[in-house]
Amino acid sequence: MNIRYKRRIGRCFWLYIPLFFFIIITLAPFYWILVTSLKTSTEVFAKPITYWPKALTFENYTYLFTKLGFGRYFLNSLIVSCSTTFIVSMLALVGGYAMSRYRFKGKGLIYVLLLVTQMFPAVVLMIPLFETMNKLRLINTLPSLILTCSVTNLPFCLFMMMGYYNSIPRSLEEAAQVDGCSLLGAVFRVLLPTMRPSIVATGAHVFINSWNVFIYATAFITKKDKYTIPLALNVFQGEFNTNYSGLAAGCIVALLPVLVIFAFVQKNLAGGATSGAVKG
Amino acid sequence: MKTNKVQEGRVKSRLYYKRAAVPYLLLMPVVLFIGMFMLWPMINVFIMSLQNYVVIKPKERAFIGLQNYIEIFTKDKLFIKGMRNSAVWVLVSVACQTVLGFWLAYLLNKKFQGRGIYRALVLSPWAVAGVMVGIIWSLILGETYGVLNDVLLKLGIIERNISWFSKGSRAMSAAIMANVWRGIPFFAISYLSALSSISGDIYESARIDGANTWVMLFRITLPMIKDTIVLTTLLRAIWTFNAVDLIYSLTYGGPNNATMTMPLYIMTTFKGQLNYGYASALAAIATTIMMIVAFVYIKGSGMGKEEMY
Numbered sequence: 001m002n003i004r005y006k007r008r009i010g011r012c013f014w015l016y017i018p019l020f021f022f023i024i025i026t027l028a029p030f031y032w033i034l035v036t037s038l039k040t041s042t043e044v045f046a047k048p049i050t051y052w053p054k055a056l057t058f059e060n061y062t063y064l065f066t067k068l069g070f071g072r073y074f075l076n077s078l079i080v081s082c083s084t085t086f087i088v089s090m091l092a093l094v095g096g097y098a099m100s101r102y103r104f105k106g107k108g109l110i111y112v113l114l115l116v117t118q119m120f121p122a123v124v125l126m127i128p129l130f131e132t133m134n135k136l137r138l139i140n141t142l143p144s145l146i147l148t149c150s151v152t153n154l155p156f157c158l159f160m161m162m163g164y165y166n167s168i169p170r171s172l173e174e175a176a177q178v179d180g181c182s183l184l185g186a187v188f189r190v191l192l193p194t195m196r197p198s199i200v201a202t203g204a205h206v207f208i209n210s211w212n213v214f215i216y217a218t219a220f221i222t223k224k225d226k227y228t229i230p231l232a233l234n235v236f237q238g239e240f241n242t243n244y245s246g247l248a249a250g251c252i253v254a255l256l257p258v259l260v261i262f263a264f265v266q267k268n269l270a271g272g273a274t275s276g277a278v279k280g
Numbered sequence: 281m282k283t284n285k286v287q288e289g290r291v292k293s294r295l296y297y298k299r300a301a302v303p304y305l306l307l308m309p310v311v312l313f314i315g316m317f318m319l320w321p322m323i324n325v326f327i328m329s330l331q332n333y334v335v336i337k338p339k340e341r342a343f344i345g346l347q348n349y350i351e352i353f354t355k356d357k358l359f360i361k362g363m364r365n366s367a368v369w370v371l372v373s374v375a376c377q378t379v380l381g382f383w384l385a386y387l388l389n390k391k392f393q394g395r396g397i398y399r400a401l402v403l404s405p406w407a408v409a410g411v412m413v414g415i416i417w418s419l420i421l422g423e424t425y426g427v428l429n430d431v432l433l434k435l436g437i438i439e440r441n442i443s444w445f446s447k448g449s450r451a452m453s454a455a456i457m458a459n460v461w462r463g464i465p466f467f468a469i470s471y472l473s474a475l476s477s478i479s480g481d482i483y484e485s486a487r488i489d490g491a492n493t494w495v496m497l498f499r500i501t502l503p504m505i506k507d508t509i510v511l512t513t514l515l516r517a518i519w520t521f522n523a524v525d526l527i528y529s530l531t532y533g534g535p536n537n538a539t540m541t542m543p544l545y546i547m548t549t550f551k552g553q554l555n556y557g558y559a560s561a562l563a564a565i566a567t568t569i570m571m572i573v574a575f576v577y578i579k580g581s582g583m584g585k586e587e588m589y
Contacts, residue, residue: 015390019398022384025461026402029416032427036419049430091310098306110307117318118515119570121522123543124563127550128321128328151317154310212409214525218551230411234529237415244419251412262407263400266469 030255036248037061044244060249068246070253072225073232077211079142080228084149084210088157089203091150096161097187101170114155122152122215130219144220145228149210157202164198165191201268208258229254322567329564333557348561359562361537362545363569368452369459369527369541370520376460378513381467386501388468389475406465414529417458421445448538451531455539459526467512474508475501510581514574521570542566 039053064070138144176186217231233250332344421444429441444454524543533540550559
C-alpha cells in the first residue's frame with residue numbers, strides 16, 4: 001500500500017507536473033493571440049488586462065478580409081505552398097529512390113552536396129537569387145517564390161524520403177517482381193502505397209515551410225497584390241501600430257492552416273525528421 | 281557460336297549501361313535544380329563580394345579585390361557586434377532547447393492517457409513561422425498591454441511593468457525566450473524517435489542489475505541517442521544562426537543594435553543600403569565561419585564513426 005502510494009506521488013511529481021508545465025507554456029501564447037483577436041481595439045489597452053474579451057467581436061476578421069485584402073494574400077500563400085509541395089514531393093520521391101536503392105559512382109558526392117546545401121543561410125542565398133530572379137524577370141511574381149522554396153526544401157526532403165525508402169526492405173519490390181510486376185509496377189503498386197504516410201508527412205513538411213517563407217518573400221516581392229500572408233503581416237505590423245487586435249486576428253488566419261495540417265501529420269513526422277539523415 | 285557469345289556480351293553490356301544510367305537519370309533534375317539555384321548562387325556570392333556593387337550606383341560597379349573584406353575586418357564595429365550577438369543567440373537558444381526538448385521527449389516517451397492529443401498540442405509551435413513568433417511574442421511582451429508583465433505582477437515576481445525592448449540584454453533574452461518556445465518541439469520530435477527506438481529490454485536488465493533512473497539516463501539513454509543529439513544540435517545551431525525572421529519582426533536589431541545578429545546585419549545591408557557587394561562579403565564570411573564550426577563540431581564529437589552513410 002505504502003509503496004504504491006509512493007509510486008503514485010512520484011509519478012505525479014515526475015510526469016504530470018512537468019507535462020502540465022510544458023502544455024501551459026506551449027498553449028498560453030496561442031490562447032493570448034486568440035483572445036486578443038476577439039477583443040475590440042480599445043479593449044486591448046484597457047486596464048486591468050482582460051483574459052477573456054468583455055465584448056466578443058469578429059470585427060477584426062472582417063476588417064482583414066474586406067479592408068486589407070487578406071483573401072488575396074491567403075490565395076497567394078496557397079498557390080506558393082501547393083505548387084512547391086507538388087514539385088518537391090515529385091523530385092524527392094524520384095531522387096530518394098535512386099539514393100536508397102542504387103549503388104553508383106558519385107553517390108557520396110551527391111550526399112555531401114545535399115548535406116552542405118542544408119547549411120546555406122537564406123539571407124546569403126537571397127542576395128544572388130535576387131540577381132537570378134531579376135534576370136529571369138521573375139521579381140514580383142509568385143513563381144520566384146515557388147522556385148526558391150522548392151530548391152531550399154529539396155535537400156532535406158530528399159533525406160527524409162531516402163530514410164523512408166531505406167526502412168522498407170528491398171525484398172518487398174523483389175517479391176512483387178517475382179510475381180510478375182515490372183519494376184515500375186512494383187514501385188507504383190507496392191512500394192508507394194506502403195509509404196503513403198511518409199509521403200504525406202514529407203508533403204506536409206514542405207507545405208508548412210513554404211507557407212511560412214518570409215526572407216525570400218521580402219526580397220522578391222514588393223507589389224501589394226503578390227504578398228504572401230507572412231509578408232503581409234510583417235508589413236502591417238508596421239502599419240498597424242496600435243491595432244493589435246487586428247494584428248492578432250491576422251496571426252490566427254495565418255496559423256490556422258498550418259496548425260491543422262500539423263495536427264494531422266505530426267505522428268508521421270516524428271520518424272522522418274532526422275532519422276533519414278542519421279541512418280542515411 | 282563465337283559471334284553469338286559476343287552478341288550476348290554486347291546485349292549484356294548495353295543492358296548494364298542502361299541500368300547504370302538509371303540512378304543518374306533519376307537524380308538529374310534534383311542535381312540540376314540545386315546546381316542552378318543553390319550552388320551557382322553561392323559561388324556568385326563570393327564573386328560579388330569582390331565587387332563594389334551598390335545598386336543605386338550601377339556605374340561604379342567594378343572588381344575591387346579584397347577591399348570589402350579589409351573594411352569588414354578593420355573598420356566595421358557592427359560586424360564584431362553582430363558576430364558576438366549571434367554567438368549568444370545561438371549558444372543560449374540551442375542549450376535551452378536541447379535540455380527542454382530532451383525533457384519533453386523523455387516525458388512523451390512514457391505512457392499516459394491522452395498522449396496522442398497531448399503530443400499534437402505540445403509540438404505545435406514547430407509549425408509556426410519565425411515572423412509570426414516575433415509578432416505573437418511582441419503582443420505578449422508589450423510593456424502596458426502585454427500579458428507577461430501582468431502575469432509576473434500577479435505572481436509577485438516583479439513589482440513594476442518591465443519594458444522588454446528598451447534595454448539590450450532584456451531584448452536579447454526576450455528574443456531567445458521566443459526562439460526557445462518555438463524550437464523545443466523540433467528537438468522533442470527528433471529525440472522522441474530516437475528514444476522510442478531503444479528497446480525496453482535494456483532498461484529491464486539494467487533495472488534487475490539495480491540501476492536507478494539517473495544511472496539509466498546517463499549510462500544508457502544518452503549514450504544510445506548520442507548521434508541524434510549531435511546531429512540535431514548541429515542542424516538547429518545552423519538554422520538558429522541563419523534565422524533572421526524572428527528577430528526581424530520582434531526587435532529589428534534594436535535597441536541600439538543589441539539584437540543585431542549577423543544575418544540581420546547582412547539583410548539590412550542588402551535591403552536597406554542596397555550595398556550588394558558589401559552584403560555579399562559579410563555573407564561569405566558568415567557562411568565560411570559556419571562551415572568551419574560545423575566541420576569541427578562533427579569531427580570533435582566523433583559522430584558516425586561506425587557509418588555515416
